[in-house]
Amino acid sequence: MIPFASHAQNLVEIQRAREVTNITQDGEPIRKMYDVRLRTGNIEMVSDSAWQFLNRNELRAYGNIEIETPDEIIWSDTLFYYTDQELSLLRGRVIIEQDSTTLFGEKVDYNFFTKxxxxxxxxxxxxEGGTLIASKGTYYQNQDSAIFRGNVQLADTAQYAEGDSLFINRKSEYLELYSNIFVADSSNNGLLTGDYLQADSTGRRYVDGNSYFRKISADTTDTTHINSDELLLIEHDSVDLVRSYGNVRVWSKDFSSISDTLLYDSSTEIFELISNPIAWHDNIQLNGPYISVQMDSNEVRQLQAYHNTITVQEDSATGRLHQIKGDTLIADFEEGDISRLKIYPNSQVLYHTTNEQGEPDGAVEYTSPQTVMYFRNGDLQRVVAGKNDGYFFEEFPELAERRLEGFTWDPELRPTRPDTTAVPRFPPVPIERPFTLPMRYLEYLQQDVPDN
Known part of the structure; x- marks a missing residue:
C-alpha cells in the first residue's frame, strides 16, 4: 500500500510476511503475501493476506485487516486500494477510529489524503457525546463535519433526535436536521417536531415548517403545546425563550390562544401575543392587538390587553355573552377564577343580569372613563365605575343578541388539546454495534483495559 499523492509511487515495504509468492496471472505480475505486515509512507497495515498488482497500482487485502496512520486506525474484512485514484474500498466489518470518534459501516470508500x-x-x-446512526453518510475528518441521509437518529443520555437527513459540525456543535424531525429532551421535558431544525452549542434551536413544541411542567401537572409556522427556542441556564411566528396556536389546561407572533420567557412566565391575537381562559375570550398573559405555576394570574380591546365572557348559567371593551384591560385571577377586571379609559360594558332563580332578567349597558369589576369564584360581586352614561334594559327576547361595536366571539377558533402525541418513527438506537466486532479490534480495545 502506498500513500496518496499526485506523484504516487508503487513503493511497498514488506516488514513481515510468512510467505511471499510472485506469480503471473492473465498476463500481469502479482505479488501474493500471507500473514503480512506492510508499510508505505506513514501507513502501516497487517492482514491475513495481500495481493499487490504491480502493473496497475492496486493492492488487495483480505482478512483481519488493521490499518494505522498518524490520524486514524481502521479495521476491515477486505480492502481494495487504488493508488492512482487515491481511493480505498473497505468492505465487510469496517471500523474507523479517529481521535475520540469511532465509525462503523459495512461498505466504506475512504481517501487517506482528503480524510x-x-x-x-x-x-x-x-x-463521548452519544451515538448517531443513518442509512448512508459522509464523514469529513479535517472539517470534523458529516452529512447523513436516510433514517437519521441521534441519541445520548438526555436527548434523542431523528430526521431524514442531517448536516453536523461536531467541533462547533452546529447541526441542521431535515424533514420529519423529532427531538425529545428529557432534561427539560421538552419536545420539538417540524420540517427543518437548526441548532448550535449556545442552546439555540430554530424550527421551520409545521413547528410543534411541547413542554411538560417540572411537577408534570401541566403540558403546554405550541404550534406555528416557525419557532425559535433558546435554552440558557434552565431558562427557555420561545419565539413563534405564523399561525401560532397555544394550548394548556388553563390557557389557549392564537396569534401571528408569540414571545415567551420561562423566567417570568409571561406569554406575549402580537398581531391579531385571541386568548381564552375558561369561558372568557379576549381580543386585542397586543395581549400579555402572566402565568404562575401553570395557572393564569393576569391577562392584559392594550389598544381597543374587547373581552367576552359566556355566562355559565344563561349562556348569554357579557361584553367589556376599552383601551386597556387588566384581568386578575385567583386559583383559576377571575377576581378583578379593570378597563380604562373609555370603558364600555354590556352585562346581563339574572333573577333569584338564575334566569335572564335584563342587562346593564353603559360607558365610563374607568370600570373595575370584582368577582368571587368567577361570579360578579361588585362594580365600581366613574361617571357613566348608560341604561338598564328590561328583559326581552332579542336582548340575548345585543352586541357592542367590535364584538367578536369565536369558540370554533379556540385551540384544543392535540389528539395525538408526537412519537418517534424509528425504534430506539440499538446499544449493540451493527456487526460482530473483528478480532484485531477486540484486541485493540483490550489494550486500554487496565490490569487488575
Whole structure:
C-alpha cells in the first residue's frame, strides 16, 4: 500500500510476511503475501493476506485487516486500494477510529489524503457525546463535519433526535436536521417536531415548517403545546425563550390562544401575543392587538390587553355573552377564577343580569372613563365605575343578541388539546454495534483495559 499523492509511487515495504509468492496471472505480475505486515509512507497495515498488482497500482487485502496512520486506525474484512485514484474500498466489518470518534459501516470508500469517508450501506458514529446512526453518510475528518441521509437518529443520555437527513459540525456543535424531525429532551421535558431544525452549542434551536413544541411542567401537572409556522427556542441556564411566528396556536389546561407572533420567557412566565391575537381562559375570550398573559405555576394570574380591546365572557348559567371593551384591560385571577377586571379609559360594558332563580332578567349597558369589576369564584360581586352614561334594559327576547361595536366571539377558533402525541418513527438506537466486532479490534480495545 502506498500513500496518496499526485506523484504516487508503487513503493511497498514488506516488514513481515510468512510467505511471499510472485506469480503471473492473465498476463500481469502479482505479488501474493500471507500473514503480512506492510508499510508505505506513514501507513502501516497487517492482514491475513495481500495481493499487490504491480502493473496497475492496486493492492488487495483480505482478512483481519488493521490499518494505522498518524490520524486514524481502521479495521476491515477486505480492502481494495487504488493508488492512482487515491481511493480505498473497505468492505465487510469496517471500523474507523479517529481521535475520540469511532465509525462503523459495512461498505466504506475512504481517501487517506482528503480524510473523507463515504458510508454507502449504513453508518454508526460513536463519541463521548452519544451515538448517531443513518442509512448512508459522509464523514469529513479535517472539517470534523458529516452529512447523513436516510433514517437519521441521534441519541445520548438526555436527548434523542431523528430526521431524514442531517448536516453536523461536531467541533462547533452546529447541526441542521431535515424533514420529519423529532427531538425529545428529557432534561427539560421538552419536545420539538417540524420540517427543518437548526441548532448550535449556545442552546439555540430554530424550527421551520409545521413547528410543534411541547413542554411538560417540572411537577408534570401541566403540558403546554405550541404550534406555528416557525419557532425559535433558546435554552440558557434552565431558562427557555420561545419565539413563534405564523399561525401560532397555544394550548394548556388553563390557557389557549392564537396569534401571528408569540414571545415567551420561562423566567417570568409571561406569554406575549402580537398581531391579531385571541386568548381564552375558561369561558372568557379576549381580543386585542397586543395581549400579555402572566402565568404562575401553570395557572393564569393576569391577562392584559392594550389598544381597543374587547373581552367576552359566556355566562355559565344563561349562556348569554357579557361584553367589556376599552383601551386597556387588566384581568386578575385567583386559583383559576377571575377576581378583578379593570378597563380604562373609555370603558364600555354590556352585562346581563339574572333573577333569584338564575334566569335572564335584563342587562346593564353603559360607558365610563374607568370600570373595575370584582368577582368571587368567577361570579360578579361588585362594580365600581366613574361617571357613566348608560341604561338598564328590561328583559326581552332579542336582548340575548345585543352586541357592542367590535364584538367578536369565536369558540370554533379556540385551540384544543392535540389528539395525538408526537412519537418517534424509528425504534430506539440499538446499544449493540451493527456487526460482530473483528478480532484485531477486540484486541485493540483490550489494550486500554487496565490490569487488575
Amino acid at each position: 473523507v469517508a463515504f458510508f454507502e450501506d449504513g453508518i454508526r458514529l460513536e463519541d
